[in-house]
Amino acid sequence: MTYREYLTRLAWLEEQWNAPSRSDYYTMALITVVRQLLAKNPNSITIEKARLKFSSAKSIEQTREEADRKSKAYWLPLVGLSLEQSQEEQENLNELTDESI
Numbered sequence: 001m002t003y004r005e006y007l008t009r010l011a012w013l014e015e016q017w018n019a020p021s022r023s024d025y026y027t028m029a030l031i032t033v034v035r036q037l038l039a040k041n042p043n044s045i046t047i048e049k050a051r052l053k054f055s056s057a058k059s060i061e062q063t064r065e066e067a068d069r070k071s072k073a074y075w076l077p078l079v080g081l082s083l084e085q086s087q088e089e090q091e092n093l094n095e096l097t098d099e100s101i
Contacts, residue, residue: 017054 001009020028028050035050036042062070076086
């Protein structure tokens with residue numbers, strides 16, 4: 001699956017989450033009847049109260065440098081490296097690539 005297909009699927013899912021299918025309506029009706037049987041005031045319970053509303057958290061826009069910094073802050077300690085060691089290795093790689101060009 002390509003990244004574009006992934007994004008398209010996510011957009012489609014966000015639209016579909018709030019559009020109940022036939023089986024969703026049957027489930028909501030069943031929940032409504034059960035809640036009405038157990039409630040003191042059964043007429044106050046409607047099928048819309050059984051409907052789940054979905055929303056997605058919007059991602060915070062960040063620059064590539066911020067994303068790299070956050071990723072390194074999380075992953076480097078997990079593999080036993082420090083940020084200074086990572087910067088030294090990056091400088092060594094840069095020197096090697098500069099010499100080969």
